[in-house]
Amino acid sequence: MFDLVSQGALSLKRVEILVLDEADHMLDLGFIKDIQDLMKHLPKKRQTLFFSATINEKIKKLAYSLVTNAIRIQISPKDPVAKNIAHAVAFIEMDDKRFFLEKVVRNNIDKKILVFVRTKVRAERVKKAMERAEIITDTIHSDKTHDARELTMRRFRNDELKILIATDVSARGIDIPNVEYVINYDLPESLENYVHRVGRTGRGSQKGQAISFCSTEEKPILQTIEAGLEKPIQRIELSKTDYQYTIDSSEAKEENWKQLLKEAEVHHEARKKKKR
Numbered sequence: 001m002f003d004l005v006s007q008g009a010l011s012l013k014r015v016e017i018l019v020l021d022e023a024d025h026m027l028d029l030g031f032i033k034d035i036q037d038l039m040k041h042l043p044k045k046r047q048t049l050f051f052s053a054t055i056n057e058k059i060k061k062l063a064y065s066l067v068t069n070a071i072r073i074q075i076s077p078k079d080p081v082a083k084n085i086a087h088a089v090a091f092i093e094m095d096d097k098r099f100f101l102e103k104v105v106r107n108n109i110d111k112k113i114l115v116f117v118r119t120k121v122r123a124e125r126v127k128k129a130m131e132r133a134e135i136i137t138d139t140i141h142s143d144k145t146h147d148a149r150e151l152t153m154r155r156f157r158n159d160e161l162k163i164l165i166a167t168d169v170s171a172r173g174i175d176i177p178n179v180e181y182v183i184n185y186d187l188p189e190s191l192e193n194y195v196h197r198v199g200r201t202g203r204g205s206q207k208g209q210a211i212s213f214c215s216t217e218e219k220p221i222l223q224t225i226e227a228g229l230e231k232p233i234q235r236i237e238l239s240k241t242d243y244q245y246t247i248d249s250s251e252a253k254e255e256n257w258k259q260l261l262k263e264a265e266v267h268h269e270a271r272k273k274k275k276r
Contacts, residue, residue: 085202184212191228
């Protein structure tokens with residue numbers, strides 16, 4: 001857009017309303033200078049709207065500095081998670097999470113499921129783990145081209161793809177109808193991200209479900225999220241028998257060690273070539 005403005009191909013002089021969606025994340029990621037530069041090309045007399053599911057004091061101060069006579073409208077401040085979203089947490093060790101994701105998918109074969117992971121590397125690893133269990137998934141993250149992301153989102157939106165694995169940054173602003181389940185394969189680092197993730201289901205008047213997998217090392221993160229919510233998240237109780245049964249009954253349990261070793265060798269060779 002800046003490029004078009006500088007070329008004289010686009011004029012913003014008649015803009016009456018500027019809308020910044022996911023404002024907290026945009027400002028937090030360091031887009032403040034871009035927004036300030038943009039505002040130089042806009043009329044001073046305009047309305048500026050910031051939309052965000054969550055906003056902390058730092059971002060609020062920043063937002064207020066960009067507008068005049070600010071009015072804040074806050075909806076459901078006591079519980080940031082919508083009432084039509086049932087969210088719960090299950091304590092699952094990191095190496096076992098793939099078996100439990102497989103179980104959720106197999107128990108909800110026709111459901112549209114959005115899976116959140118911490119990094120793009122994790123996204124691809126989870127996709128490969130699901131492939132070993134013969135479950136079709138796709139990923140969306142910053143390493144994908146714009147066209148590839150658009151194609152994946154179109155397939156997910158049209159129900160051609162049932163399971164999408166995403167990172168926080170790439171999934172911001174996703175508004176896909178009829179997402180029945182959100183799975184936090186990795187716990188998010190903050191309450192804000194937790195609220196944004198689970199809010200991808202239960203849109204509007206629809207009901208939704210969100211399940212978080214929490215490993216031993218992620219328990220401090222869970223405590224931080226619950227402190228922000230000011231109440232505990234519902235627990236999914238798993239007996240030792242049920243836990244072990246989920247692992248043993250996985251179609252990927254009989255891990256093809258030759259295949260895993262082959263993948264490791266390919267990865268090792270690729271790293272050696274990169275160093276050369």
